[in-house]
Amino acid sequence: MINRQLKLARRPESRVSLDDFSYEESQPPPVEDGAVLARTLFLSVDPTNRVWMKDVPQYMPPVALGEVMRAGGLAEVVDSRLDGFAPGDLVFGMTGWQDYALLRPGGALGLAKVPTGLDVAPERFLGICGPNGVTAYAGMVEVAGVGEGDTAVVTAAAGSVGSAAGQIAKLRGARVVGVAGGSDKVRMLVERYGFDAAVDYRADDFAEQLRATTREGIDVLFENVGGAVMETAIARMNARGRIALSGMISIYEGRGSTRYDWASIMAKRLKVQGFNLIDCEKLWPKAVGQLVEWLRAGRIVADETIVDGLDRAPEALNLLFDGANHGKMLVRVA
Numbered sequence: 198m199i200n201r202q203l204k205l206a207r208r209p210e211s212r213v214s215l216d217d218f219s220y221e222e223s224q225p226p227p228v229e230d231g232a233v234l235a236r237t238l239f240l241s242v243d244p245t246n247r248v249w250m251k252d253v254p255q256y257m258p259p260v261a262l263g264e265v266m267r268a269g270g271l272a273e274v275v276d277s278r279l280d281g282f283a284p285g286d287l288v289f290g291m292t293g294w295q296d297y298a299l300l301r302p303g304g305a306l307g308l309a310k311v312p313t314g315l316d317v318a319p320e321r322f323l324g325i326c327g328p329n330g331v332t333a334y335a336g337m338v339e340v341a342g343v344g345e346g347d348t349a350v351v352t353a354a355a356g357s358v359g360s361a362a363g364q365i366a367k368l369r370g371a372r373v374v375g376v377a378g379g380s381d382k383v384r385m386l387v388e389r390y391g392f393d394a395a396v397d398y399r400a401d402d403f404a405e406q407l408r409a410t411t412r413e414g415i416d417v418l419f420e421n422v423g424g425a426v427m428e429t430a431i432a433r434m435n436a437r438g439r440i441a442l443s444g445m446i447s448i449y450e451g452r453g454s455t456r457y458d459w460a461s462i463m464a465k466r467l468k469v470q471g472f473n474l475i476d477c478e479k480l481w482p483k484a485v486g487q488l489v490e491w492l493r494a495g496r497i498v499a500d501e502t503i504v505d506g507l508d509r510a511p512e513a514l515n516l517l518f519d520g521a522n523h524g525k526m527l528v529r530v531a
């Protein structure tokens with residue numbers, strides 16, 4: 198058994214390259230008490246991976262230079278010294294960019310077994326039935342309390358979190374408008390994900406498109422992008438609107454910024470709440486149960502984009518920032 202690892206060797210300036218990592222091969226570590234040794238099958242590729250590479254204040258410590266690049270993953274237990282876990286079990290946890298990881302339970306992102314017997318592909322528990330779906334559920338249901346009569350806008354709407362967030366808002370009776378880049382994604386939002394309308398933030402007349410599709414204003418903004426896209430949407434918010442601040446992908450690579458006019462947030466009495474999956478441990482079982490049920494009943498749909506090969510993880514991460522993914526971005530390792 199050879200453990201290939203990609204360790205962060207330097208902090209990327211903008212786009213990530215394979216040269217930002219050192220490639221090492223070694224024997225997998227021996228299993229320890231209270232842990233499992235697991236072989237990575239799929240890596241979850243997330244915009245936040247790019248933030249973890251930066252030495253800036255954030256919700257988790259940055260990945261240290263020389264450390265295996267942190268990432269969530271789906272893995273198969275090969276050895277266990279943890280009650281209830283046996284070789285062959287499928288689990289998810291923070292595998293990192295490597296073939297074999299020692300995983301322990303604990304925290305919202307700690308080791309957990311992939312539910313079986315549900316007729317759901319295991320890798321879906323990295324996306325719609327896992328972190329991305331739970332993020333969408335937390336933001337729309339718990340933070341924004343979306344419901345009938347609301348007009349909800351979702352940015353980065355054709356992505357993994359965004360497509361789930363829009364569909365959840367629809368299921369709760371809201372009118373939903375998606376914001377995405379390019380005509381293909383705009384079409385997909387309406388035709389595949391069932392949004393009521395969708396607009397292209399790259400178009401010169403984006404603000405006008407948003408105005409035309411939110412005639413009654415915006416009650417709920419599920420924000421994934423930040424920067425000018427977010428500011429254009431906030432300008433359409435109704436009094437006492439709610440903003441679930443999920444992410445700000447437009448600034449993760451170190452470009453762009455968000456400087457909103459707080460006086461207008463005050464004047465409109467907006468509720469703005471940042472939230473993060475790491476605080477969702479209690480919500481997780483309820484949200485996943487609901488998402489699995491909706492998925493199996495065909496009430497929500499989800500897509501995955503899969504890139505093959507551990508060494509292509511940096512490339513897959515860049516594709517998120519190019520908007521080249523449809524739904525959840527995964528790297529197939531084994």
Ligand SMILES: NC(=O)c1ccc[n+]([C@@H]2O[C@H](COP(=O)([O-])OP(=O)(O)OC[C@H]3O[C@@H](n4cnc5c(N)ncnc54)[C@H](OP(=O)(O)O)[C@@H]3O)[C@@H](O)[C@H]2O)c1
Nearest residue numbers: 332353356357358377378421443444445446447473474520
């Ligand atoms: N709060 C939490 O706990 C939590 C958890 C998971 C994810 N998130 C956040 O949710 C957001 C989406 O994550 P995801 O994993 O579902 O990724 P994703 O939406 O599947 O992929 C990222 C998408 O962002 C869009 N994008 C990239 N650069 C952009 C830019 N400069 N301006 C506007 N749009 C841009 C692209 O779509 P287009 O083609 O439409 O540009 C791309 O497909 C991110 O902000 C992430 O940080 C938050």
